[in-house]
Amino acid sequence: MIVTDMLLDGLFAAVAAIGFGAISDPPMRALPRIALLAAAGHALRFCLMRHAGADIASASFVAALVIGMGSLWLGRGIRCPMTCLYIPALLPMVPGVYAYRTVFSLIMFLQSLDRADGGVRYMQQFFLNATVSLSVIALLAAGATLPIFVFRRRAFSMTRRK
Amino acid sequence: MKTKQELKEILDFIARYATYQLGSGVHTSRAVRNSRRIGEALGVDVQLSSFQKSTVLTVLDPESGEALTRVAAIPALPISFERNSDLSALSWEALDEGLALDEIRRRYRTLVDKPRMDPIFTLAVVGLANASFCRLFGGDWTAVGIVFTATLVGYAVKQRMQAHGVNHFLLFAGSAFVASLCATAALRFDCTAEIALATSPLFLVPGVPLINGVIDIVEGHVLMGVSRLVNAMLLIVCIAAGLSVTLLMVKDSLL
Structure with a gap:
């Protein structure tokens, strides 16, 4: 059951990554590798959150780190810089529902200013959701970028022929 | 020499x-x-x-x-x-x-001068992508279908506005509004309407400037990094503004 869940999660993440990647005009040869990275990263995050009790921010960081390392490894063969592979692969991990709730609770807060409690509940929700969204996005970017610093020489010569 | x-x-x-x-x-x-x-x-x-x-x-x-x-x-x-x-x-x-x-x-x-990706192909895969995204967030199949359609409409609007050279802040707010408005169709069905609404404008998220901004900052190009992030933030605010208009219209059915 766990395996099916993870495979399905990976599959949807792969489709999402290819589609969101397509907006930024990636090389066709990179699409299968983007899909693979996105599937591996998202399924890993899913597994960490569901079965290892990790929170969304640290699970995202670990998944992004894996995607970053993977892009270092997979990019060399098709002469693509790391960013071309890992940016589309990270997109399915954007915390969309938290971002949405941030906007929604802000609106509800502003709409309930004249109520007795002044919409304190909504303000609380706003901060909670905004904090989660921002930390996840920052950690996603940081995690995937880390391998560039560790493996500088290799990361800088990904598109070299020899 | x-x-x-x-x-x-x-x-x-x-x-x-x-x-x-x-x-x-x-x-x-x-x-x-x-x-x-x-x-x-x-x-x-x-x-x-x-x-x-x-x-x-x-x-x-x-x-x-x-x-x-x-x-x-x-x-x-x-x-x-x-x-x-x-x-x-x-x-x-x-x-x-x-x-x-x-x-x-x-x-x-x-x-x-190499040709870019075909716009119709992009439109189709973006629709599929956002639909899968909805599924990842736990949406049911009705919501997935609605998000797919909403994304097609929203992204087509974005492409048309781009072709007409509309200001990109208006473009982001407008597409987010149209996509989320189409997704409100989910409120009529017995499905995960909130997730459909939440997912519908996400194809607009400016992932490239966000991540490039972080890379620039950590690599020491702090000014460039911050200006990229400010740009990305402005676009996110525009998406939120477009979504807000829809939410203001339907908020009572969401509570």
Whole structure:
């Protein structure tokens, strides 16, 4: 059951990554590798959150780190810089529902200013959701970028022929 | 030793090469590295510093000590990972194969003129992508179908507005509004309407400037990084504004 869940999660993440990647005009040869990275990263995050009790921010960081390392490894063969592979692969991990709730609770807060409690509940929700969204996005970017610093020489010569 | 004319031609080419990359979503340190590599291949020293809208670059001939400087505007181009890869590879080819300026220019032309991804194909895969995204957030199949349709409409609106050269803040707010408005159809069905609404404008998230901003900051190009992040934040605010209009219309059925 766990395996099916993870495979399905990976599959949807792969489709999402290819589609969101397509907006930024990636090389066709990179699409299968983007899909693979996105599937591996998202399924890993899913597994960490569901079965290892990790929170969304640290699970995202670990998944992004894996995607970053993977892009270092997979990019060399098709002469693509790391960013071309890992940016589309990270997109399915954007915390969309938290971002949405941030906007929604802000609106509800502003709409309930004249109520007795002044919409304190909504303000609380706003901060909670905004904090989660921002930390996840920052950690996603940081995690995937880390391998560039560790493996500088290799990361800088990904598109070299020899 | 280069004549002044040769040096000027090199400067012209590198200015075009560097600004093209910066305009199409390459992070700063890569654009700087690639440009310096081309300079190295041509036997000159290139130094450049970049801002959000323009780049200052100097080409120095180490033999004669002669230097030329120019400020070049960065064009607003659509983001392209394909050109990002190709232009990077071009700089290595120039260095490893010792290409002359004419040959580098010729290859640059063919790379830049390559056709981009077909817009209809992009539209279809973006729809599928957002639908899968909805599924990842735990939406049911009805919600997935609605998000697919809403995304097709929203992205088509974005493409049309882009073709008409609409201001990109209005474009983001408008597409987010249209996509989320279409997704409110989910409220009529017994399904995960909240997730459908939440997912529908997410195809607009400016992932490339967000991540490039972080890369630039940690690599020391703090000014460029911050301006990219400010830009990305403005776009996110626009998405939120578009979504808010829809939410204000339907908020009572969501509570």
